[in-house]
Amino acid sequence: MNTRIAHIAFNTFREAVRDRVLYNLVAFALLLSGAAILVGQISIDIERLVVVNLGLTAVTLFGVVIAIFIGIGLVSKEIEKRTLYTVLSRPVRRWEFVVGKFFGLTGTLVVNTFFMAIGVFLALLYVAHRIQLSDLGILTALYFIVLQFFMVCALALLFSSFSSPMLAAVFTFALFVIGNLSEDLRGVAAVAKGVSGWIATAVAYIVPNFAALNVANQVAHGETIAGRLIVYNSLYSLLYSAMAISGAVLIFQRRNLK
Amino acid sequence: MFAIETTNLEKTYAVGFWRKKPRIALRPLNLTVQEGEVFGFLGPNGAGKTTTLKLLMGLVFPTSGSARILGMDVDDARVKAQIGFLPEQPYFYDYLTAKELLEYYAQLSGVPAKERSARVDKMLSRVGLADAARTQLRKFSKGMLQRVGLAQAVLHDPKLVFLDEPMSGLDPMGRREVRELIQQLQHEGKTVFFSTHILSDAEALCDRVAVIYKGELRGVGAVADLTSHIQGKVEIIFAGRTVPPSLASLGAETHVSGDVVRAVVSAEHQDAALEILRREKLRLISLTPVRHSLEEYYVEKLQPQENRKGVGA
Amino acid sequence: MNSTRRVTIAASVILLFTICGTVAALRALDRMRSGSTFREVLYISSPKAVQRMSLGYTGLVADLYWTRAVQYFGSQHHQHSRDFHLLAPLLTLATHLDPKLTPAYEFGNNFLAPAPPNGAGEPQQAIAIAEYGIEHNPNNWKLYYGLGFIYYTELKDYSKAAEAFSRGADVPGAHPFLRILAARMAQHAGEFETARMLWTTTLQTSPAKDIQRNATDHLRALRVDEDVTHLEKLVDLYRQQYGLQPQSIVELVRAGLLDAVPVDPTGQPYKITPDGRVEVRNPDDILYITKGTPPNYEPPRPKPDTQK
Numbered sequence: 059m060n061t062r063i064a065h066i067a068f069n070t071f072r073e074a075v076r077d078r079v080l081y082n083l084v085a086f087a088l089l090l091s092g093a094a095i096l097v098g099q100i101s102i103d104i105e106r107l108v109v110v111n112l113g114l115t116a117v118t119l120f121g122v123v124i125a126i127f128i129g130i131g132l133v134s135k136e137i138e139k140r141t142l143y144t145v146l147s148r149p150v151r152r153w154e155f156v157v158g159k160f161f162g163l164t165g166t167l168v169v170n171t172f173f174m175a176i177g178v179f180l181a182l183l184y185v186a187h188r189i190q191l192s193d194l195g196i197l198t199a200l201y202f203i204v205l206q207f208f209m210v211c212a213l214a215l216l217f218s219s220f221s222s223p224m225l226a227a228v229f230t231f232a233l234f235v236i237g238n239l240s241e242d243l244r245g246v247a248a249v250a251k252g253v254s255g256w257i258a259t260a261v262a263y264i265v266p267n268f269a270a271l272n273v274a275n276q277v278a279h280g281e282t283i284a285g286r287l288i289v290y291n292s293l294y295s296l297l298y299s300a301m302a303i304s305g306a307v308l309i310f311q312r313r314n315l316k
Numbered sequence: 317m318f319a320i321e322t323t324n325l326e327k328t329y330a331v332g333f334w335r336k337k338p339r340i341a342l343r344p345l346n347l348t349v350q351e352g353e354v355f356g357f358l359g360p361n362g363a364g365k366t367t368t369l370k371l372l373m374g375l376v377f378p379t380s381g382s383a384r385i386l387g388m389d390v391d392d393a394r395v396k397a398q399i400g401f402l403p404e405q406p407y408f409y410d411y412l413t414a415k416e417l418l419e420y421y422a423q424l425s426g427v428p429a430k431e432r433s434a435r436v437d438k439m440l441s442r443v444g445l446a447d448a449a450r451t452q453l454r455k456f457s458k459g460m461l462q463r464v465g466l467a468q469a470v471l472h473d474p475k476l477v478f479l480d481e482p483m484s485g486l487d488p489m490g491r492r493e494v495r496e497l498i499q500q501l502q503h504e505g506k507t508v509f510f511s512t513h514i515l516s517d518a519e520a521l522c523d524r525v526a527v528i529y530k531g532e533l534r535g536v537g538a539v540a541d542l543t544s545h546i547q548g549k550v551e552i553i554f555a556g557r558t559v560p561p562s563l564a565s566l567g568a569e570t571h572v573s574g575d576v577v578r579a580v581v582s583a584e585h586q587d588a589a590l591e592i593l594r595r596e597k598l599r600l601i602s603l604t605p606v607r608h609s610l611e612e613y614y615v616e617k618l619q620p621q622e623n624r625k626g627v628g629a
Numbered sequence: 630m631n632s633t634r635r636v637t638i639a640a641s642v643i644l645l646f647t648i649c650g651t652v653a654a655l656r657a658l659d660r661m662r663s664g665s666t667f668r669e670v671l672y673i674s675s676p677k678a679v680q681r682m683s684l685g686y687t688g689l690v691a692d693l694y695w696t697r698a699v700q701y702f703g704s705q706h707h708q709h710s711r712d713f714h715l716l717a718p719l720l721t722l723a724t725h726l727d728p729k730l731t732p733a734y735e736f737g738n739n740f741l742a743p744a745p746p747n748g749a750g751e752p753q754q755a756i757a758i759a760e761y762g763i764e765h766n767p768n769n770w771k772l773y774y775g776l777g778f779i780y781y782t783e784l785k786d787y788s789k790a791a792e793a794f795s796r797g798a799d800v801p802g803a804h805p806f807l808r809i810l811a812a813r814m815a816q817h818a819g820e821f822e823t824a825r826m827l828w829t830t831t832l833q834t835s836p837a838k839d840i841q842r843n844a845t846d847h848l849r850a851l852r853v854d855e856d857v858t859h860l861e862k863l864v865d866l867y868r869q870q871y872g873l874q875p876q877s878i879v880e881l882v883r884a885g886l887l888d889a890v891p892v893d894p895t896g897q898p899y900k901i902t903p904d905g906r907v908e909v910r911n912p913d914d915i916l917y918i919t920k921g922t923p924p925n926y927e928p929p930r931p932k933p934d935t936q937k
């Protein structure tokens with residue numbers, strides 16, 4: 059069982075690489091270097107802030123776009139192209155297929171993020187001429203971003219297991235946007251009364267909480283992140299991802315393939 | 317133990333968004349296939365052949381009824397290790413090379429790591445793709461893809477091989493190779509279940525055939541039984557441009573093309589016909605008994621039937 | 630020439646023309662719209678709304694608004710405009726999105742309060758932003774300093790300035806001058822020494838180049854004011870001693886009241902007017918001086934607003 063998941067994961071990673079996904083790193087590098095150089099020219103005392111804020115935002119956005127574009131195709135493309143037939147005729151259980159795809163996609167993003175992290179630190183070195191201890195907070199911020207990726211990938215897989223690629227992309231992206239506002243949502247839910255209150259609460263809890271995983275600004279100002287936050291965020295992300303994957307497995311398990 | 321056994325296997329699709337209109341893809345099917353036989357599943361496009369195969373593969377779920385493969389329920393994961401499947405017009409991951417694809421499939425089928433590479437190479441040679449092993453599948457022609465498909469179906473030495481239209485898209489050379497492959501598989505003791513609408517292939521290869529039409533099984537039988545040499549007609553081909561009236565009066569079906577005439581008469585009139593040719597000084601080209609072909613059985617089974625119940629094996 | 634050739638040539642020519650045309654059109658657009666990007670930036674001026682729309686990436690958006698604020702100020706300055714009304718909203722947005730954006734507070738402290746063309750002329754806004762900063766960064770002594778700075782330089786409210794400096798001096802790590810400035814506000818607020826101390830603090834502690842330049846200019850002006858005051862005292866002394874008006878600074882030197890002819894920061898020697906006042910030779914060259922200028926002197930008028 060384990061090896062099959064690993065093989066599927068590795069194959070998913072290989073597909074992403076051969077699809078030239080990693081070329082996005084070039085665009086990222088260009089963006090970050092351009093910004094770093096520009097900020098150095100304008101010289102308004104926020105070079106470090108800009109590099110960290112921009113760098114982390116770019117890592118997140120690039121990663122989310124990749125997660126969505128690849129994630130939505132993971133299942134639905136295989137169903138449409140019927141490449142799935144010969145895979146499922148082998149002793150591969152359907153849930154192994156879903157889980158393998160998930161790990162392949164998240165693995166790709168972790169590798170991608172790793173390279174981007176190097177880029178961010180290089181840009182920081184360029185504008186600030188040194189790395190200080192407080193900058194290690196950037197690693198925490200990057201870890202949180204990876205946690206976000208887990209959730210986005212899981213959601214993309216979930217939607218991909220039952221809807222068309224286009225719809226899956228729209229849903230996943232919408233949830234990403236709403237997820238960044240989730241703390242506002244819960245605030246609204248707390249004051250709303252009656253049925254709309256119940257609905258608002260339900261929605262507020264289903265929507266992924268990306269706001270808690272966004273510590274770009276704190277890290278840019280050199281603040282430390284509480285250990286408890288790290289633990290709880292990790293738990294939340296893992297549980298949420300597992301929830302979405304379970305949903306995907308359930309749906310895919312009973313799906314008639316065309 | 318049957319290789320394949322279906323019991324009232326049925327599939328109905330609900331079509332349409334609001335008012336679900338049911339589309340019957342497969343009426344309750346009762347079919348058995350013996351181990352070691354080559355079984356042909358015949359029918360026109362849209363008859364339900366692919367649906368049946370997908371039900372047997374576990375790709376779609378039956379509305380009712382059940383199926384067993386090698387004595388195990390279709391859902392059972394142990395089944396998959398013993399079967400191979402070649403879908404119709406297969407697609408494979410086109411960013412992989414042939415060798416990579418087969419190795420990946422070997423991994424998923426549980427072929428031990430030590431043997432994998434050797435097995436894959438052997439399989440590639442067997443289907444004639446040894447040269448293209450390192451070429452990406454996106455560059456493969458249809459025929460090459462079909463061969464890859466066959467390779468992945470038998471790679472893990474399964475007991476039972478399912479082929480959906482294995483000859484489709486192949487040139488005559490390719491079709492001959494596939495035929496030879498199927499015969500080899502039979503010699504190896506494997507069970508082969510393949511669907512096709514090309515009757516000559518079925519006639520040449522199968523031990524038994526089933527005819528399916530509009531989701532319903534119309535007939536099952538051994539090929540040898542269904543085609544007999546005794547039908548009572550002979551085909552006479554002779555040189556000429558016109559049909560002698562005396563020949564026509566024998567009740568012959570005739571056809572003229574260019575310098576050659578083809579006439580079919582009943583066997584009892586064979587000598588009379590030959591006498592007419594000798595008298596008219598027409599040169600005989602060939603004389604052949606007409607076999608009752610599978611085609612006739614097939615066409616007959618496709619006619620609307622009074623009896624709508626599924627025909628048992 | 631066959632048709633493929635013709636199409637290739639035609640398409641290439643069209644491509645060339647359209648490239649030039651697009652560039653020209655873009656430049657025309659830019660000229661028409663100059664400055665409007667700043668106004669558009671403020672179409673959404675509610676900090677809460679902008680915060681929502683940032684989707685949590687408020688730090689980056691704050692940096693963007695801050696950058697805009699600096700660009701805006703610079704470009705208005707460059708056009709010799711007296712209109713800086715967008716500066717306060719831009720800075721408010723930036724600081725609300727990222728309350729820890731220290732450079733924005735420093736910029737506001739230095740350039741929001743002074744009257745145009747050196748600043749936006751909105752000291753109350755400056756105070757509001759400074760207070761906001763203090764509320765969210767109670768341990769940042771520079772913000773208290775900035776508040777005191779505004780009260781001192783623009784509003785001349787020395788008791789409030791003293792209060793701010795004093796609060797700031799209590800923060801660990803504060804610049805040692807804060808305590809002294811707080812003390813001097815009571816009695817010696819108007820003195821040169823106090824002002825010099827203030828501007829020196831700003832010069833030493835703010836990393837921003839434009840703020841440093843501003844502080845340097847003020848320090849130079851202070852020197853001129855001090856010099857002129859001192860020289861005018863000497864002129865009076867001379868008059869008392871010799872009963873007549875000295876005609877030039879040289880005479881003061883000859884009279885032993887000065888060691889040498891002093892020069893202003895631009896290197897020009899001071900001159901004595903017929904009515905006994907000391908003046909700078911080229912008042913237009915030195916900013917912010919309050920002494921040593923001719924009567925009814927107006928600092929050079931900026932050119933009228935070129936954009937409307």
